[in-house]
Amino acid sequence: MKRRKFLVGSAIGVGVILGSGYLSRKVWRRYLAGVANTIDLPYLKPAPPHLWFEIKANNEIILHCPKVEMGQGAFTGLAQIAADELDVRVDQMQVVHATTDTDNIDEFSTGGSTSISSLWQPLRELAATMREMLKNEAAKQHNLPIKDLSTSEGMIRHGEQQLTYGEIAASVETWTVPKTPPLKDPKSYQWVGKPIPRVDLLEKVTGSPIYGMDAEMPDMLFGAIARPDKVDAELGTVDTAEADKMPGVVKIVQEKDFVGVIAHSYTEAENAKNALNITWKTNRAWQSSDILEMIQVGKGSPQEIQKEGRADRLLDSSSEGLMQAEYSSPIGAHAQLEPNGAVAYVEKDKATVIISTQVVKLTRSEVAKRLGMKKEQVNIIPSFLGGGFGRRLHTPHAAEIAVLSRAVGRPVKCFYNRQEEFQNDTFRPPTHHVLKAKLSDNKEIIALEHHVSSGDVMFGSPLFPGIAEHILGADLGAWRGGMIQYSGIPNHRAVSWRVKLPFATSWWRSLGLLANTFAIESFMDELAHRAGKDPVAFRLAHINDSEAGLRLKAVIQAAAEKAKWGQALEEGHAMGFACSTDVNTPVAQVAEISISNDKIKVHKVTCAIDPGLVINPDQVRAQCEGAIIMGMSAAMFEEMEVVDNSLQPIIYGPYRMAQMRDAPKEIDVVLLENAQTPGAVGEPPLGPIGAAIANAVFALTGQRLRSMPLQPA
Amino acid sequence: MKIECTINGEKRKLETEGSTPLLWVLRDELGLKGTKFGCGKAACGACTVHVNGTAIRSCSYPIQAAQQAEIRTIEGLGNESALHAVQQAWQEEIVPQCGYCQPGFMMAAAALIDRIPDPTDEDIDQNITNICRCGTYYRMRKAIHRAVAIQQHQKETASENSTL
Ligand code: FES
Numbered sequence: 001m002k003r004r005k006f007l008v009g010s011a012i013g014v015g016v017i018l019g020s021g022y023l024s025r026k027v028w029r030r031y032l033a034g035v036a037n038t039i040d041l042p043y044l045k046p047a048p049p050h051l052w053f054e055i056k057a058n059n060e061i062i063l064h065c066p067k068v069e070m071g072q073g074a075f076t077g078l079a080q081i082a083a084d085e086l087d088v089r090v091d092q093m094q095v096v097h098a099t100t101d102t103d104n105i106d107e108f109s110t111g112g113s114t115s116i117s118s119l120w121q122p123l124r125e126l127a128a129t130m131r132e133m134l135k136n137e138a139a140k141q142h143n144l145p146i147k148d149l150s151t152s153e154g155m156i157r158h159g160e161q162q163l164t165y166g167e168i169a170a171s172v173e174t175w176t177v178p179k180t181p182p183l184k185d186p187k188s189y190q191w192v193g194k195p196i197p198r199v200d201l202l203e204k205v206t207g208s209p210i211y212g213m214d215a216e217m218p219d220m221l222f223g224a225i226a227r228p229d230k231v232d233a234e235l236g237t238v239d240t241a242e243a244d245k246m247p248g249v250v251k252i253v254q255e256k257d258f259v260g261v262i263a264h265s266y267t268e269a270e271n272a273k274n275a276l277n278i279t280w281k282t283n284r285a286w287q288s289s290d291i292l293e294m295i296q297v298g299k300g301s302p303q304e305i306q307k308e309g310r311a312d313r314l315l316d317s318s319s320e321g322l323m324q325a326e327y328s329s330p331i332g333a334h335a336q337l338e339p340n341g342a343v344a345y346v347e348k349d350k351a352t353v354i355i356s357t358q359v360v361k362l363t364r365s366e367v368a369k370r371l372g373m374k375k376e377q378v379n380i381i382p383s384f385l386g387g388g389f390g391r392r393l394h395t396p397h398a399a400e401i402a403v404l405s406r407a408v409g410r411p412v413k414c415f416y417n418r419q420e421e422f423q424n425d426t427f428r429p430p431t432h433h434v435l436k437a438k439l440s441d442n443k444e445i446i447a448l449e450h451h452v453s454s455g456d457v458m459f460g461s462p463l464f465p466g467i468a469e470h471i472l473g474a475d476l477g478a479w480r481g482g483m484i485q486y487s488g489i490p491n492h493r494a495v496s497w498r499v500k501l502p503f504a505t506s507w508w509r510s511l512g513l514l515a516n517t518f519a520i521e522s523f524m525d526e527l528a529h530r531a532g533k534d535p536v537a538f539r540l541a542h543i544n545d546s547e548a549g550l551r552l553k554a555v556i557q558a559a560a561e562k563a564k565w566g567q568a569l570e571e572g573h574a575m576g577f578a579c580s581t582d583v584n585t586p587v588a589q590v591a592e593i594s595i596s597n598d599k600i601k602v603h604k605v606t607c608a609i610d611p612g613l614v615i616n617p618d619q620v621r622a623q624c625e626g627a628i629i630m631g632m633s634a635a636m637f638e639e640m641e642v643v644d645n646s647l648q649p650i651i652y653g654p655y656r657m658a659q660m661r662d663a664p665k666e667i668d669v670v671l672l673e674n675a676q677t678p679g680a681v682g683e684p685p686l687g688p689i690g691a692a693i694a695n696a697v698f699a700l701t702g703q704r705l706r707s708m709p710l711q712p713a
Numbered sequence: 714m715k716i717e718c719t720i721n722g723e724k725r726k727l728e729t730e731g732s733t734p735l736l737w738v739l740r741d742e743l744g745l746k747g748t749k750f751g752c753g754k755a756a757c758g759a760c761t762v763h764v765n766g767t768a769i770r771s772c773s774y775p776i777q778a779a780q781q782a783e784i785r786t787i788e789g790l791g792n793e794s795a796l797h798a799v800q801q802a803w804q805e806e807i808v809p810q811c812g813y814c815q816p817g818f819m820m821a822a823a824a825l826i827d828r829i830p831d832p833t834d835e836d837i838d839q840n841i842t843n844i845c846r847c848g849t850y851y852r853m854r855k856a857i858h859r860a861v862a863i864q865q866h867q868k869e870t871a872s873e874n875s876t877l
Pocket residue numbers: 749750751752753754755756757758759760761770771772773
């Protein structure tokens with residue numbers, strides 16, 4: 001069958017929104033910001049069913065998954081969703097990464113907590129259609145009336161007679177794609193909603209070689225590409241004399257923008273790279289103090305992203321009873337365990353790249369462009385990711401490694417070392433926040449305003465066309481979580497300040513959510529204390545009964561109840577509360593902490609989340625646990641600095657991250673399902689944790705910690 | 714130089730540069746890719762293997778130090794049909810997310826319960842210092858305690874069988 005557009009996603013097209021010409025520029029930008037804040041990214045242009053499902057003669061069903069598995073459990077959740085409409089058991093399925101030459105290519109990326117939510121509708125339709133296709137074929141091949149055929153567990157049944165899907169599929173040469181049949185009632189699903197073990201579990205406990213780092217090709221050589229240890233550096237002069245003489249060197253490749261060596265082993269390639277004499281062109285000697293200065297609210301360019309009522313006028317500096325506080329967060333590294341790299345093999349008229357990437361399609365385009373090939377000549381083979389977290393939403397090293405391979409006519413494997421990872425990361429930008437508010441006489445918030453200043457997240461990302469900057473006006477990655485969710489506050493406003501930093505900043509799991517929620521939810525705590533109200537009751541009192549408001553209230557109540565908020569605690573312990581809604585998924589968290597020797601110890605975190613329909617409760621819990629630990633790690637310990645134009649530290653340890661001893665001994669996750677369809681899970685639970693801990697510190701000591709990493713005095 | 718050692722129960726004779734880290738010998742020369750590279754500086758634990766029963770970080774362990782040693786990697790800890798107690802516990806607690814750090818953690822945990830058969834939380838905190846970016850520590854702790862129980866059970870069944 002020729003490829004054709006199959007199912008049309010339910011995207012709200014940007015074009016439609018732009019058509020609203022009656023809105024002024026400022027107003028429609030705000031409107032757009034509001035839309036962007038709540039919609040999930042749709043899955044665009046799904047390929048036809050038989051490009052998703054490969055049915056083997058032995059009746060094994062292979063799901064060629066265009067979303068990559070980076071730990072988030074996409075393979076498992078998608079297998080569950082597909083199984084229910086395809087009428088197979090999950091254990092009859094095997095999920096693999098779709099390579100680009102299967103033509104089942106994700107138009108965008110694996111990211112934004114959308115792997116499940118964006119495919120919920122299309123994948124069910126695809127699976128149901130595939131089932132229908134099998135039935136049609138069975139009817140045709142065996143001359144049976146289709147209405148008498150039923151399906152279950154990978155079998156087509158007709159009375160006593162049964163045929164496996166594999167038997168039917170074996171003789172099909174060209175599939176005909178029928179109209180999408182009606183979907184089943186989700187209530188009747190057998191797999192959706194079950195806490196089945198992850199489908200990749202056995203591989204992951206036996207140490208199977210499944211990551212990009214593990215890939216090999218026959219006759220493979222090792223490459224090493226020099227990366228700057230300086231901020232904002234470009235390749236200057238290169239002297240290869242020393243490196244040429246190093247043992248094992250096969251070739252040194254010098255391009256305008258990079259230099260790499262190719263050798264027989266990893267160690268030889270690394271040693272030869274270190275023997276290159278390179279000068280990097282830099283512009284100035286940046287220091288952390290420069291960055292701190294630049295990032296202050298008021299320095300960059302502002303864009304109003306939310307406005308309700310007259311917050312700006314009510315909160316001007318002369319107004320009586322004005323409360324104001326400043327918060328900040330540092331530069332954060334991804335620090336994913338598997339370094340970036342790839343194995344590439346460029347032949348005369350084709351190229352193959354095995355890689356851990358979140359952007360399969362983009363990587364293919366970049367490789368093709370660099371090699372002067374057509375996209376169809378490049379096959380990207382995605383592998384399991386040893387962590388994604390947004391670090392792999394751009395993997396331009398694939399093209400560089402392809403160039404190395406072309407230079408020697410053999411496959412080349414090449415990856416970053418850890419120092420290069422730390423110094424060439426696409427960091428979580430540092431932020432600065434100014435919050436202002438006023439209470440009424442009866443201690444309710446009359447007006448609340450949030451200013452966030454941040455380096456870029458979405459702007460500059462090759463995932464979005466440059467035009468997005470002009471359309472949106474403000475970086476939705478930077479202000480993610482920065483809007484005021486307390487709909488009951490009559491006057492509220494949020495402003496995003498854009499700052500261009502001299503190093504790359506980009507997507508980091510949950511984007512601005514962690515920092516913005518830290519600022520807003522800490523400030524809410526300040527306001528509650530000023531008002532003399534309980535922080536939980538105070539929050540509830542400022543949320544309207546809209547659908548989103550009710551869902552938020554429900555998680556707040558659930559978390560408070562489960563954590564026994566307000567109960568007497570062990571001596572020296574205290575609780576803190578925070579909540580946020582991210583892409584329609586509300587989350588509330590309670591952190592119980594103590595402090596000894598000026599160090600915070602998080603004993604227990606209670607988390608209530610409402611991601612809508614839950615596909616796999618165990619994996620939703622796992623994502624919450626992981627997000628809580630990653631979030632507390634970032635909030636309590638992590639910080640990159642710029643020292644004499646170099647990003648530091650360059651290794652785990654000095655880049656302090658949460659370890660076993662820091663992890664809470666109890667994480668209690670409560671799942672609510674107050675929506676009909678599955679929503680975001682991977683990122684939302686990262687939002688509240690920083691503020692929940694800081695608020696607990698306040699409850700315990702009266703100290704208000706306003707900058708991350710949190711350090712009690 | 715010539716190195717003789719036992720890897721996962723098999724005698725091996727290797728010819729390699731003595732300073733080469735054990736990690737790269739395992740991964741690139743012997744194809745044992747379950748042992749991972751995370752940092753190369755003994756800072757993350759992704760490369761943890763056992764040398765003579767002790768957990769070491771193979772990225773910073775020159776192969777020459779493994780002369781005549783017994784080396785065990787994740788591939789030799791257990792296999793699909795006979796998982797080690799730690800692997801079984803990891804499976805039952807559904808610990809892995811991305812999974813990249815997990816072989817290192819399982820090797821560290823297996824060495825820990827060999828040395829301290831019923832570790833306290835304190836023992837776990839002090840001895841398990843690897844890094845997991847996905848933040849699976851909470852389940853790992855439960856899995857380590859569960860592995861102890863599994864091992865206990867295995868021993869009891871073994872001794873029951875031998876007295877029969
Ligand atoms: S790779 Fe050996 S400790 Fe990190």
